Structure formats: structure tokens, C-alpha cells
Amino acid sequence: MVFDGAGRVLLIRRKNEPFKGAFALPGGFVEIGETVEAACRREVLEETGVAVGELRLVGVYSDPKRDPRGHTVSVAYATLVQEAISPRAGSDAAAAEWVRDWRNAGLAFDHVVIIADAERFRSS
Amino acid sequence: MVFDGAGRVLLIRRKNEPFKGAFALPGGFVEIGETVEAACRREVLEETGVAVGELRLVGVYSDPKRDPRGHTVSVAYATLVQEAISPRAGSDAAAAEWVRDWRNAGLAFDHVVIIADAERFRSS
Numbered sequence: 001m002v003f004d005g006a007g008r009v010l011l012i013r014r015k016n017e018p019f020k021g022a023f024a025l026p027g028g029f030v031e032i033g034e035t036v037e038a039a040c041r042r043e044v045l046e047e048t049g050v051a052v053g054e055l056r057l058v059g060v061y062s063d064p065k066r067d068p069r070g071h072t073v074s075v076a077y078a079t080l081v082q083e084a085i086s087p088r089a090g091s092d093a094a095a096a097e098w099v100r101d102w103r104n105a106g107l108a109f110d111h112v113v114i115i116a117d118a119e120r121f122r123s124s
Numbered sequence: 125m126v127f128d129g130a131g132r133v134l135l136i137r138r139k140n141e142p143f144k145g146a147f148a149l150p151g152g153f154v155e156i157g158e159t160v161e162a163a164c165r166r167e168v169l170e171e172t173g174v175a176v177g178e179l180r181l182v183g184v185y186s187d188p189k190r191d192p193r194g195h196t197v198s199v200a201y202a203t204l205v206q207e208a209i210s211p212r213a214g215s216d217a218a219a220a221e222w223v224r225d226w227r228n229a230g231l232a233f234d235h236v237v238i239i240a241d242a243e244r245f246r247s248s
Contacts, residue, residue, distance in 0.1 A: 030186070030197070032188070032189045032194075032195050033195060034188070035186045035187060035188070036184050036197060037186075037219060038184040057181070057183065057184060059181065060160050060184065060199050062154070062160040062161075063159060064156070064158070064159070064161045070156075071156050071157060073154070073160060075184050075199075115212045
């Protein structure tokens with residue numbers, strides 16, 4: 001999760017199924033030979049054009065039913081960018097934008113829960 | 125990582141390669157269809173006979189070189205048991221015991237780093 005100084009979160013619109021067209025967090029699968037943190041940075045850059053720095057571990061999400069494609073484990077990190085960066089959609093993303101009202105954005109998967117966890121983290 | 129009230133950590137001796145005979149944290153692979161937390165509790169119970177409650181996420185370890193068998197991601201959790209429980213070795217463990225001087229125990233993999241991270245966490 002990339003947050004900006006105004007409390008907005010960087011979301012993409014999914015180009016592919018499942019949840020095609022829905023808002024989602026940027027992310028993707030770890031490649032053999034890269035760390036989870038490197039995969040996180042690579043996917044955010046590929047999908048949104050935003051380069052992120054320090055990552056803070058938020059949680060690990062592994063409910064077997066959370067992804068209709070099969071059992072998938074997501075490791076979620078949060079980072080803050082101070083300056084307003086204009087995202088640019090790429091690879092699996094049809095669009096990339098800063099969203100303030102993410103609770104009502106109809107997010108894919110369990111991403112609304114993940115962002116809520118990160119918000120709690122930020123305020124702790 | 126299972127800590128007791130006296131600051132000791134519950135370790136096993138590995139029955140199999142790699143690091144056969146060395147001390148290591150209890151743990152193992154997640155099965156398809158179970159959460160990471162459930163896998164953690166199951167492996168600790170199978171290897172040490174200790175049933176653990178609440179888990180606190182410590183970190184995610186994914187250096188491609190951390191396991192000689194291939195690229196392996198470990199999710200590490202910590203828990204505290206207040207009472208002195210006598211462990212009982214099972215499944216992949218040749219022994220299970222409470223260890224105070226884990227820094228000098230010749231731990232397998234990167235487990236000494238993981239325990240150090242958990243210790244920092246406990247004191248924060």
C-alpha cells in the first residue's frame with residue numbers, strides 16, 4: 001500500500017479477471033530468486049510507475065478462499081510518499097490513481113481488509 | 125518462536141538434512157488449504173508437543189539463498205507461554221528443548237537472525 005501525505009491510497013483498476021475492472025491494490029507474484037520486498041517494489045513500479053522506498057510489513061493474508069484462482073498467500077507492506085506523484089498505469093493495470101474513499105471503492109479480493117489493517121497500523 | 129517467561133526459546137534438533145543435528149526453530153511448509161497461522165500451530169505441535177495460542181507476526185524472510193534446498197519464504201511468528209511446558213520431540217524433530225543461549229547454539233538457516241528480530245520486537 002502506497003499512501004500519500006493526504007491519506008489517499010494508490011489503487012489500480014484490474015485489467016484481467018478475476019475482478020476485472022475493479023479497484024485493487026498494486027501487487028503480484030514473487031519470482032523465484034527475488035525477495036518478497038523486491039517483488040513488491042517491482043510490481044508497484046510496473047503497475048503504477050511509482051518507485052517506493054522503505055516498506056513496513058503490515059500482514060500476511062492466507063485464507064484459502066481469498067482468491068478464486070486458488071490458495072494464494074499475500075504479504076502486504078505499506079509505504080508513504082510525501083510528494084504528490086502522478087501514477088501511470090502499466091502491465092496488468094488498466095488505470096492507476098490515488099483514492100481517498102477506498103472503503104467504498106468496491107475493492108477486489110480482501111483488499112479492503114488489508115488497507116484497514118494498514119490504517120490501524122499507521123495510527124498506532 | 126515460542127518463548128517462555130524466563131526468556132528461553134523452544135528449539136528442535138533437526139532429524140533430516142539440511143543442517144541435520146543442528147538446532148532450529150520449529151516450523152515447516154504450509155499445506156494447500158490451511159492458513160499460514162494454522163500451519164505454524166500445526167508444525168509446532170507436531171514437532172514439540174506444545175500447543176500455542178495467539179501468534180504475533182515478526183517478519184517474512186525470503187533471501188533466495190537462505191535455504192540450500194531452493195528459494196523458500198518463511199513467515200515467522202512469536203508467542204509466549206507463561207507456564208513451563210515440557211516439550212516432546214515428534215515428526216521431523218530429533219529433540220525439542222528450551223534453550224536460553226540460542227545465540228551460541230549453532231542454529232540452522234537464518235534462524236539466529238529471526239530470533240534476534242523477535243527479541244527486538246518483544247522489548248519494543
